[in-house]
Amino acid sequence: MKKLLSGKYFPFGSQYYRAPSPHKSEWDRDLKNMSAAGFNMVKFWIQWRWNNPAEGVFYFEDIDELMELAKKHKLRVMLNTIFDVAPAWIYEKYPDASMITLGGKVIGPQTQPHRQIGGLGYCFNHDGVIKHFFEFLEAAVERYKNHPALEIWNVGSEPELTSSMAEMRLYADDASKINDMLCYCDNCKRKFKQWLKEKYKSIDKLNESWNRNYTSFEQAELPKTRNTFNDIIDWRMFFVHTIGENVKRRFETAQSIDKGNHPLMCHHVFIQGFPVTSTANDPWNVGQYGDLHGFTQMDDAMMIDILRSCAKGKPVISAEMLMLMGYTLDLPKYIDENDIKKLIFRGIAGNLKGFIFWQYRPELLGREAPTWGLTFLDGSETPWLKSFSGVGKVLQKNASFLLDAQPMKAEAAILYNPENQIFAWASTGNEKTATNSLLGYHKALYEHNYVVDFVHPKEIENGILSNYKVLLVPFPYLLNEKICVELERWVKKGGVLIGESYFAGWNLEHGHHEKIVPGYGLHKVFKARQGVVEPASEGLVTRIGFTKDNSYKRKGEKITDNISIEYFNINADSVLNEEYGVSIQITEDLRFIHKDDKVRGTIVKETLISEGAEVLARFDTGEAAITIADYGKGKAVLIGSYIGLPYLSDGNESNGKLIASLVDYTAAIKKPEIVSPAKVRADVLTSGKDLMLIIHNLTSADTEAYIKLPLKNISKLKEQFDSSEPAVTSSDNESVVYVKLQPKEVKVYRA
Numbered sequence: 001m002k003k004l005l006s007g008k009y010f011p012f013g014s015q016y017y018r019a020p021s022p023h024k025s026e027w028d029r030d031l032k033n034m035s036a037a038g039f040n041m042v043k044f045w046i047q048w049r050w051n052n053p054a055e056g057v058f059y060f061e062d063i064d065e066l067m068e069l070a071k072k073h074k075l076r077v078m079l080n081t082i083f084d085v086a087p088a089w090i091y092e093k094y095p096d097a098s099m100i101t102l103g104g105k106v107i108g109p110q111t112q113p114h115r116q117i118g119g120l121g122y123c124f125n126h127d128g129v130i131k132h133f134f135e136f137l138e139a140a141v142e143r144y145k146n147h148p149a150l151e152i153w154n155v156g157s158e159p160e161l162t163s164s165m166a167e168m169r170l171y172a173d174d175a176s177k178i179n180d181m182l183c184y185c186d187n188c189k190r191k192f193k194q195w196l197k198e199k200y201k202s203i204d205k206l207n208e209s210w211n212r213n214y215t216s217f218e219q220a221e222l223p224k225t226r227n228t229f230n231d232i233i234d235w236r237m238f239f240v241h242t243i244g245e246n247v248k249r250r251f252e253t254a255q256s257i258d259k260g261n262h263p264l265m266c267h268h269v270f271i272q273g274f275p276v277t278s279t280a281n282d283p284w285n286v287g288q289y290g291d292l293h294g295f296t297q298m299d300d301a302m303m304i305d306i307l308r309s310c311a312k313g314k315p316v317i318s319a320e321m322l323m324l325m326g327y328t329l330d331l332p333k334y335i336d337e338n339d340i341k342k343l344i345f346r347g348i349a350g351n352l353k354g355f356i357f358w359q360y361r362p363e364l365l366g367r368e369a370p371t372w373g374l375t376f377l378d379g380s381e382t383p384w385l386k387s388f389s390g391v392g393k394v395l396q397k398n399a400s401f402l403l404d405a406q407p408m409k410a411e412a413a414i415l416y417n418p419e420n421q422i423f424a425w426a427s428t429g430n431e432k433t434a435t436n437s438l439l440g441y442h443k444a445l446y447e448h449n450y451v452v453d454f455v456h457p458k459e460i461e462n463g464i465l466s467n468y469k470v471l472l473v474p475f476p477y478l479l480n481e482k483i484c485v486e487l488e489r490w491v492k493k494g495g496v497l498i499g500e501s502y503f504a505g506w507n508l509e510h511g512h513h514e515k516i517v518p519g520y521g522l523h524k525v526f527k528a529r530q531g532v533v534e535p536a537s538e539g540l541v542t543r544i545g546f547t548k549d550n551s552y553k554r555k556g557e558k559i560t561d562n563i564s565i566e567y568f569n570i571n572a573d574s575v576l577n578e579e580y581g582v583s584i585q586i587t588e589d590l591r592f593i594h595k596d597d598k599v600r601g602t603i604v605k606e607t608l609i610s611e612g613a614e615v616l617a618r619f620d621t622g623e624a625a626i627t628i629a630d631y632g633k634g635k636a637v638l639i640g641s642y643i644g645l646p647y648l649s650d651g652n653e654s655n656g657k658l659i660a661s662l663v664d665y666t667a668a669i670k671k672p673e674i675v676s677p678a679k680v681r682a683d684v685l686t687s688g689k690d691l692m693l694i695i696h697n698l699t700s701a702d703t704e705a706y707i708k709l710p711l712k713n714i715s716k717l718k719e720q721f722d723s724s725e726p727a728v729t730s731s732d733n734e735s736v737v738y739v740k741l742q743p744k745e746v747k748v749y750r751a
């Protein structure tokens with residue numbers, strides 16, 4: 001990160017300007033106050049509609065003045081080019097600019113709570129519109145490429161198909177809204193067929209995959225239902241390709257003008273709120289481009305690990321820290337110092353190298369007002385601004401260390417597969433069956449102090465598995481032949497594969513369900529195969545429904561529909577009903593779980609037939625539910641249901657303990673070990689001989705913990721906020737730290 005910055009500082013600050021607010025009369029005072037609060041970075045938006053009001057006419061006076069003020073107050077600037085708000089003249093010049101839904105609705109131009117100036121809705125496959133898109137980018141980069149306050153170009157801001165139109169994403173969580181699927185305009189129809197031609201080369205290959213008898217690509221029907229898997233997967237992956245090509249061109253254009261004088265950033269959206277089915281968001285797709293990566297950070301540990309994984313060594317920052325989400329008369333709770341420390345130091349632990357809060361002032365316009373702000377409406381200081389600023393000071397004190405520091409190496413990985421995400425939507429009507437499975441597995445491992453990476457199918461094909469001891473594959477119905485060949489090789493050489501029901505059950509190349517599951521011959525690796533499969537319980541369908549979730553409000557962790565994270569509807573009655581799903585019982589005690597603890601599976605009860613595997617757990621009706629087999633030098637564990645999904649939705653503790661135990665049982669992974677009555681997370685960052693230890697009480701109760709670190713000879717630690725020194729005992733192979741923690745407290749130590 002150091003080499004991308006103009007000085008030795010840790011990027012820390014806030015979003016400030018999204019025209020036309022805050023009002024001009026406040027700018028000088030606000031930027032002065034930001035600087036005085038210890039901020040060193042500020043983000044301004046340059047918006048296509050606002051700053052390019054007529055064809056060939058650019059208005060940059062507002063940004064010019066802000067850039068000068070930033071310079072005056074010694075703030076480094078991240079300039080964020082915002083393209084989703086196309087000028088009104090674009091829609092006049094191109095009457096066919098708008099995207100069209102499956103239901104035939106012309107959706108642009110429109111506004112959203114967070115896009116008060118309007119202009120949303122044009123199609124990325126309209127070449128006329130896109131020509132002007134890049135003219136605007138060229139003008140913006142040309143204008144500011146030499147400005148002394150400029151630090152980072154954020155030219156890849158939240159690239160996704162729905163361009164900030166939140167409602168257009170919802171069908172991925174509820175297939176009954178499929179009529180909102182984008183985009184069925186003539187340009188998309190034409191380009192999709194071209195893309196098919198490039199992908200399949202010959203019509204025979206397409207016919208083999210889709211199971212059709214077309215005589216030309218022209219005959220290919222655009223998918224209009226979710227009933228035939230390979231065509232709908234292709235249709236959605238076509239838009240992943242569309243977004244990727246657009247982002248790639250942004251970086252090429254900016255690079256050609258800025259000439260590498262400033263780092264170019266790609267700012268990702270999070271997969272929970274931006275499903276690949278509706279938004280074409282695959283972090284690895286746009287992750288190929290740019291010098292550094294940013295993302296919209298929420299109260300979630302998984303996206304940090306996803307971003308670190310897809311950035312492949314390029315620095316990642318929190319480009320939009322969201323903590324005070326809300327709407328008019330639908331307000332967020334106050335945040336305190338520990339809330340702020342939690343997001344920031346969880347980020348630091350995951351290797352984030354900067355934090356930009358969203359936003360300095362509360363919103364003034366429309367339905368997002370009056371929330372989101374670090375200040376009060378009149379710009380005066382809030383208690384949480386003071387806390388945020390205090391955390392910033394500790395970051396600056398440790399800047400040199402933090403910019404170089406690295407977390408412990410991840411030895412376990414989870415597979416993220418965009419095509420499988422789409423398959424999950426097509427098969428269950430809800431992409432969250434896959435996404436929440438990922439979240440459930442990640443949560444279990446996070447709570448047990450594992451450092452976890454995510455891997456992508458393309459990386460598996462390129463041999464990335466040799467970096468890991470364990471691969472977890474939740475909800476693994478769709479893999480592909482290349483992945484399965486790699487999995488077999490890697491397990492044979494010593495890898496540990498942990499998978500769930502219907503492992504590789506879909507044959508992607510030929511578009512049919514596999515006749516033996518696990519598919520592609522992997523039953524020989526698992527030494528077990530699928531027997532009878534039944535629904536996990538009668539209550540299944542209702543449990544997989546997603547609705548707006550009031551329980552989150554009750555817990556004070558409000559999720560807004562703007563952000564569009566919609567979790568399982570946690571119905572109190574069903575949580576109390578222990579009979580939901582299917583009950584799984586392990587045959588012996590494992591590290592974190594007692595054999596009498598009940599694990600819950602959901603969706604299916606897949607009876608496993610052992611062909612040489614040992615049975616590790618049984619359904620309460622006696623059939624094999626989890627098997628483990630040695631294969632070559634490695635191991636393969638097969639779970640005959642879905643256990644990550646209910647861990648996220650219900651928090652059934654046994655599920656999390658089982659997931660962590662399976663990793664512990666099959667692989668020796670170095671990590672901090674916690675002895676505590678509560679859930680406590682510990683992370684270690686190192687740089688040369690320097691070290692930072694971050695400890696976080698994950699619960700809302702007072703607790704104490706002994707943290708055993710796999711590091712020798714730590715004699716003394718100092719807390720970075722209160723200067724306290726915990727008791728440390730150290731030997732030649734480990735050090736043990738004792739801490740007392742208040743509810744949700746975060747402690748940050750340096751050796």
Ligand SMILES: [Zn+2]
Nearest residue numbers: 123183185188
């Ligand atoms: Zn289109």
